[in-house]
Amino acid sequence: MGVVHAKDSGSGLPHPNINYDDCEGVETREIKLDGVKARVDRVHVNGLARTKNDIIQDVVKDLFAANDFQDVLLKAQKVRTKLNSLGCFQYISVFVDTSKGPSATPHGIEVTFHVRELKRLVGGINTQVGENEGSLVIGLRAPNMFGRGERLQTEFSYGSKNSNNYNISFIKPLKGKHIPVFSTSVYQSTSEWPSSGYRQIDQGLIVDFAFNSTCMIKHNLQWDAAIRNLGVLSKSSSFTIRESSGATLKSALRHILSIDGRDDRIFPACGTFFQLASEVAGLGGDVGFVKNDVFLQSNYSLTDDVVLQTSFNGGILNSLGDDYKITLSDMYYLGGPLSLRGFRMRGVGPHSEGDALGSNWFWSSGLHLFTPLPFRPGKGGVGELFRMHFFANAGNTGDFEGDDSIIERVKTNIRAAYGVGLAMRLGQMARVEINYCFPYKFQESDLAQPGVQFGIGVQFL
Amino acid sequence: MTSHVPLMDKIQMELGVLEPWPKDVKLYQPYEVEQILLPDNANCLAVQAFLRMCNLEFEVVSKANAEFMSPSGKVPFIKCGAFVISELEPIVQFVNTKGITLTANMEGDQKSDMRAYMSLVHNVLENAELYICWCDKETYNEVTKPRNGSVYPWPLNHIQTWSKKSTVLKKLKMMGWFNKNIEQVYQEVENCCQALTDRLEGKEFFFGQSPTELDALIFGHLFTILTTPLPNSNIANIVRNFPSLIDLVQRVEEDYFKKKVKQ
Known part of the structure; x- marks a missing residue:
């Protein structure tokens, strides 16, 4: 089983409409995923450095409630979205495998999240359009400051109508x-x-x-x-x-x-x-x-x-x-x-x-x-x-x-x-x-x- | 000062000649009882005195935000029809465009003499008043701070007073007054009063029998200094040592302020 790249659950994504009966020369077999029993034995999150364990545990614990394979996939996707919304990671991938080893249960599954954390300081200069005004924005961001998704954002903007603005904000999920x-x-x-x-x-x-x-x-x-x-x-x-x-x-x-x-x-x-x-x-x-x-x-x-x-x-x-x-x-x-x-x-x-x-x-x-x-x-x-x-x-x-x-x-x-x-x-x-x-x-x-x-x-x- | 007036204003002022002095002229100033500070009060009184000397009708309107309404950021200012003019000199000029002047019979050198004395008053008395209000700790804490902040809610009162203080101090630093000590300020005031007394030479007004804008300006400043209760009354005491100036102040008050009330 390969890496499952979960997609955003956000609306507006077109559902791929593939008619498998038309595919010639390929043997297809339908499996009802919700019939396959599964139990999540373990969840690994790889790549954590300064992010604290407790917020990750909080996010992934839903996975343990899954009891069939379809549920595992859906929940894994949801967890990925949640991890993404913490604003701490640059990149998240999900890997699902059967669990091995002495403590593995009969329908046991292991889910692994590979993440890459954002750098401590991110900055940028960009342009912005507001209510009938364009402006140059210089921004500096410190994501995930204390390991629980806190971030500090500063922004200085120079507007096309000579209006200088700044905004310093601290956000804590x-x-x-x-x-x-x-x-x-x-x-x-x-x-x-x-x-x-x-x-x-x-x-x-x-x-x-x-x-x-x-x-x-x-x-x-x-x-x-x-x-x-x-x-x-x-x-x-x-x-x-x-x-x-x-x-x-x-x-x-x-x-x-x-x-x-x-x-x-x-x-x-x-x-x-x-x-x-x-x-x-x-x-x-x-x-x-x-x-x-x-x-x-x-x-x-x-x-x-x-x-x-x-x-x-x-x-x-x-x-x-x-x-x-x-x-x-x-x-x-x-x-x-x-x-x-x-x-x-x-x-x-x-x-x-x-x-x-x-x-x-x-x-x-x-x-x-x-x-x-x-x-x-x-x-x-x-x-x-x-x-x-x-x-x-x-x-x-x-x-x-x-x-x-x-x-x-x-x-x-x-x-x-x-x-x-x-x-x-x-x-x-x-x-x-x-x-x-x-x-x-x-x-x-x-x-x-x-x-x-x-x-x-x-x-x- | 005139060189800073943009061309557009000059044109507007020229156009102003066509109309006589309207009846609904308003003079805007801060609240006299609880808000106004010594230097502002002096300038407001000077303009009032000038307008009364010219026998022009006007109504005093007290506004908490008069300073911010003023086109130059300084009080007082008058609203005459569509025109909004602030501070004494521009107002004098504006009144002149209506054909009303207090200096009609004066020679050119007398006029420049008058301007020199007016700038002396601005440079010495006004700066001394600002110094007393904003640099003298006792006056600042007991008078300036509560009065300037009186029209704002907490904590805006502190912020506004603080930001105004920094503006005033910047101005005083630029004028070289910030580094003076209080004794030097007293000395400056005394010198100024002495120069004015010398020029007055026991005459009724500075330039003969009728008052000019210089008399209005001096009246504004000295009357305010004499009558404003401050924890530090040394400046008033200095002024009291010049009886001919006191006479002038009393004369202007008699002729132009008390008379009007009786009418």
């Missing part, structure tokens, strides 16, 4: 069946918002506890404390922006629930992604609010390569009273290639002298039809990086003040735009879109952007 992970990070992030006329420097600390309640549902509990320094971007910024400049201290608790059932992040063909984020700020500091955001995306394959995608994004921000501040960066903005196409960045909603001021609630929804490129150039190769898409999106944003009921206001003055465009996959994380947009419904105060619009980012509407 904990024991348990819910895959809990504890992480904490110190960061500085600079962001410039020409559409709102301000720039902001955040310096903060995030303590995060992540766990899965079932295999699909992921939770993050976070505490975020940050000093936000808001400055006026230029002399022409509106006086309202000027009035909100200065430093504020935010201390917030956040819960993020996400369920990702999609087969791919960039161009999914099927599956649904749901994310619900709730945030309460005001536990210390002078900023206070309650914020709830929801994002939902569903994909349906109409034919082999034509995908219909619907998405909804919405959020609501409630003040905790006049004693607490809500700054520009806490507000919601709508418009731009990543949110409501056909409008300028933050182009929908209240403005003062051309600067977007943000609002207390928003919703936006999109309908897409993704198709391959016409005439399929580069089929199976480069062509697979591209998609054509036809889209229509609509949304609304506003505040709580006024006499109309909130439901009435959510329904009136809806903004909408439609268009056609080309989308390109950029690695496994980001997407580039060039669209031709036709704003269909908008208000006089909105900044509509008919014509070509370019967008690059991670999460699109």
